[in-house]
Amino acid sequence: xxxxxxxxxxxxxxxxxxxxxxxxxxxxxxxxxxxxxxxxxxxxxxxxxxxxxxxxxxxxxxxxxxxxxxxxxxxxxxxxxxxxxxxxxxxxxxxxxxxxxxxxxxxxxxxxxxxxxxxxxxxxxxxxxxxxxxxxxxxxxxxxxxxxxxxxxxxxxxxxxxxxxxxxxxxxxxxxxxxxxxxxxxxxxxxxxxxxxxxxxxxxxxxxxxxxxxxxxxxxxxxxxxxxxxxxxxxxxxxxxxxxxxxxxxxxxxxxxxxxxxxxxxxxxxxxxxxxxxxxxxxxxxxxxxxxxxxxxxxxxxxxxxxxxxxxxxxxxxxxxxxxxxxxxxxxxxxxxxxxxxxxxxxxxxxxxxxxxxxxxxxxxxxxxxxxxxxxxxxxxxxxxxxxxxxxxxxxxxxxxxxxxxxxxxxxxxxxxxxxxxxxxxxxxxxxxxxxxxxxxxxxxxxxxxxxxxxxxxxxxxxxxxxxxxxxxxxxxxxxxxxxxxxxxxxxxxxxxxxxxxxxxxxxxxxxxxxxxxxxxxxxxxxxxxxxxxxxxxxxxxxxxxxxxxxxxxxxxxxxxxxxxxxxxxxxxxxxxxxxxxxxxxxxxxxxxxxxxxxxxxxxxxxxxxxxxxxxxxxxxxxxxxxxxxxxxxxxxxxxxxxxxxxxxxxxxxxxxxxxxxxxxxxxxxxxxxxxxxxxxxxxxxxxxxxxxxxxxxxxxxxxxxxxxxxxxxxxxxxxxxxxxxxxxxxxxxxxxxxxxxxxxxxxxxxxxxxxxxxxxxxxxxxxxxxxxxxxxxxxxxxxxxxxxxxxxxxxxxxxxxxxxxxxxxxxxxxxxxxxxxxxxxxxxxxxxxxxxxxxxxxxxxxxxxxxxxxxxxxxxxxxxxxxxxxxxxxxxxxxxxxxxxxxx
Numbered sequence: 001x002x003x004x005x006x007x008x009x010x011x012x013x014x015x016x017x018x019x020x021x022x023x024x025x026x027x028x029x030x031x032x033x034x035x036x037x038x039x040x041x042x043x044x045x046x047x048x049x050x051x052x053x054x055x056x057x058x059x060x061x062x063x064x065x066x067x068x069x070x071x072x073x074x075x076x077x078x079x080x081x082x083x084x085x086x087x088x089x090x091x092x093x094x095x096x097x098x099x100x101x102x103x104x105x106x107x108x109x110x111x112x113x114x115x116x117x118x119x120x121x122x123x124x125x126x127x128x129x130x131x132x133x134x135x136x137x138x139x140x141x142x143x144x145x146x147x148x149x150x151x152x153x154x155x156x157x158x159x160x161x162x163x164x165x166x167x168x169x170x171x172x173x174x175x176x177x178x179x180x181x182x183x184x185x186x187x188x189x190x191x192x193x194x195x196x197x198x199x200x201x202x203x204x205x206x207x208x209x210x211x212x213x214x215x216x217x218x219x220x221x222x223x224x225x226x227x228x229x230x231x232x233x234x235x236x237x238x239x240x241x242x243x244x245x246x247x248x249x250x251x252x253x254x255x256x257x258x259x260x261x262x263x264x265x266x267x268x269x270x271x272x273x274x275x276x277x278x279x280x281x282x283x284x285x286x287x288x289x290x291x292x293x294x295x296x297x298x299x300x301x302x303x304x305x306x307x308x309x310x311x312x313x314x315x316x317x318x319x320x321x322x323x324x325x326x327x328x329x330x331x332x333x334x335x336x337x338x339x340x341x342x343x344x345x346x347x348x349x350x351x352x353x354x355x356x357x358x359x360x361x362x363x364x365x366x367x368x369x370x371x372x373x374x375x376x377x378x379x380x381x382x383x384x385x386x387x388x389x390x391x392x393x394x395x396x397x398x399x400x401x402x403x404x405x406x407x408x409x410x411x412x413x414x415x416x417x418x419x420x421x422x423x424x425x426x427x428x429x430x431x432x433x434x435x436x437x438x439x440x441x442x443x444x445x446x447x448x449x450x451x452x453x454x455x456x457x458x459x460x461x462x463x464x465x466x467x468x469x470x471x472x473x474x475x476x477x478x479x480x481x482x483x484x485x486x487x488x489x490x491x492x493x494x495x496x497x498x499x500x501x502x503x504x505x506x507x508x509x510x511x512x513x514x515x516x517x518x519x520x521x522x523x524x525x526x527x528x529x530x531x532x533x534x535x536x537x538x539x540x541x542x543x544x545x546x547x548x549x550x551x552x553x554x555x556x557x558x559x560x561x562x563x564x565x566x567x568x569x570x571x572x573x574x575x576x577x578x579x580x581x582x583x584x585x586x587x588x589x590x591x592x593x594x595x596x597x598x599x600x601x602x603x604x605x606x607x608x609x610x611x612x613x614x615x616x617x618x619x620x621x622x623x624x625x626x627x628x629x630x631x632x633x634x635x636x637x638x639x640x641x642x643x644x645x646x647x648x649x650x651x652x653x654x655x656x657x658x659x660x661x662x663x664x665x666x667x668x669x670x671x672x673x674x675x676x677x678x679x680x681x682x683x684x685x686x687x688x689x690x691x692x693x694x695x696x697x698x699x700x701x702x703x704x705x706x707x708x709x710x711x712x713x714x715x716x717x718x719x720x721x722x723x724x725x726x727x728x729x730x731x732x733x734x735x736x737x738x739x740x741x742x743x744x745x746x747x748x749x750x751x752x753x754x755x756x757x758x759x760x761x762x763x764x765x766x767x768x769x770x771x772x773x774x775x776x777x778x779x780x781x782x783x784x785x786x787x788x789x790x791x792x793x794x795x796x797x798x799x800x801x802x803x804x805x806x807x808x809x810x811x812x813x814x815x816x817x818x819x820x821x822x823x824x825x826x827x828x829x830x831x832x833x834x835x836x837x838x839x840x841x842x843x844x845x846x847x848x849x850x851x852x853x854x855x856x857x858x859x860x861x862x863x864x865x866x867x868x869x870x871x872x873x874x875x876x877x878x879x880x881x882x883x884x885x886x887x888x889x
Contacts, residue, residue, distance in 0.1 A: 009098075015073070017046050021051075159186055193218065195222035198227055212238045235275065267624055271625050306382060315349060321440070389420035393424055474674070476488075487534045516577075523582050593607065593682065594664060607621050655688055656688070719839065730788065747765075758816065847882060851873060
């Protein structure tokens, strides 16, 4: 990922248009017209050997004639010219180019694409495109595009993979008065892609919200890293095209068949804390809503309307989308009794008569804005001849602006209520033209907050258990692949699950009926008998499962009948024998499926849902990206319909949700550890109040998979290290989300003065949002090492932490360090800092930088001990810290 030189793309002092033309409707002519008509004040250099002048501008025959290197070049020339032009521009000093030329995605031009990128690399010249319609930066009048209409300035950044949608959105925005900070046609993403632009726009002060039109993702890890960072700072809203499942999954695997590509994109968008919408209109409705919301946390909506029909429409829409009506508190009802005539609705929605005067709106609104049982409010109004809609809007606007609560409005109608809508628009109050749209806006807020809360919530500690037996699992995998086996049978698959702490039913192989009888005698009756074949995925489909076999005679009969039946139905299948399994009697249990499949864009994904033989029919499942923690696992499970049954009902006790979630977490850890694991089905995973047990499992391996195949970098276990300190052994390791409680203890163990030195302010407690940021880090762009040991009470205790966050170009990393106050000056800080320095040096970061208060002499000594420098900052009382990580020349 990199934002290097993107400032030359968005803030160029000069622009060269290579391929400028006067030929009507040509790419070069339209691009030149747009450049000149947009109001751009920088120098413009047309380049084309055919002309001496274009539109009163000197036209240069070749790049070498330009008076200076342009910051930005727009290229509209044939594909064969691109490598040479990029090489020449880079040599001149140009650092950004928009390649409008199409056709480089075709197979015959694949080499030209490669040569173009190769020519750009030595100069760090950034390329937007090829096949890009260009970009617009209305604030500086830059229209470096061949769009048919310009854009007005605003606070929204729009990034699109589709050129056709660019034109449509610009038309729509022009008609609706929507402005943009940046408007970008991504094109073929040969260099600059979604990840780069998200990183840049996240730090762009002119951008309040980011909109993405997405068709596919090529660099999933880069995208997820940038998206998670951007979504923490401003709303990111995604319109993803192509919602139909790809259908490329192997039908033999339940998990692969269930996990369509669109569902995986949906999971990725949710995991990153973004909001997904499903139409261009929804895209801009979401901006209207999310850029004006207040600090809403709950999901209960209060409604004030001037007609019962309006309230019914809004309520139907709300309930239909899974929303919640607020219940009015007795205090609010009493206040409304005083403010309204006797005929009011006495419930939520609060209904006013159609002829209600302006003051009645104000009097009803005041108690509703203070209602403790409501988290947001919707004002619905249909115009009448008795009262002015504009006067109502003007009267309630000061109350709405003064409240800390999210308030949405709906003025039903067209031209008659347009002036009232303008009043709300000027005040920054989201306004809609129908109750359904207003409710949809509220539910967008709800979904966005859910995604954000999942992104920021601190997970609970994992259940105490032994470390996975990774070495044994790697041995099993290596032996299977050496023997040419890519599908592991039930016994081997269950052995792997058990090695990761997942309970499994005792299962053993039997080559024939006699061996099956011996195994059953050893395990103990009753048993389940299953056919064992690498060619049969779903054993029940061919009669390959027999349950509750109570004695040897029944087992012998069942085995003979099973083998005969299977050989008749699948004469092509290799039958290795049988598996004999201890019969698990769980009368009040639920059958689940837990699985893994490998998505073409995002790599391995985890699935959970209702299991059993009808799993494809019920289609009840949720998908998540590994790695997982308890928060993410619970969120996944909550999105299934079966979760309502798992919660318990009537005489059915609730299932052990923690055990299910722990299974999901361990499966995700297995995927992170074993790169060759491509598919996994656990079906059924039986769950009840006592926990879970895997009754059947199957794993498919794929050799030679990349170590970076996960879209989100998992916990880097290889960085764990045990060191000696003060006569004891302590562990240095990367921080985990589950370390949150110990991190609070660490904060509480800092003296007030140490808190001020670390955070530059007085803090009595660590806010949960900041705690989440400190413990839920992106290992791809940040690292935090903790020193930990077992405390006096037998619980883990964090002694200190050192952290650094690298910029997207991996040039510098900002660091900070904190050690328990009572442990200062005992060498722990030096041990932690050495770990950090070694890590960032190994990843190629050029320098560590930081700030400290001038009176923090301990920090300054620490930095100098690693060869760093301390210099005064422009901010009084602060010094700047710098440590070079480059190897000495």
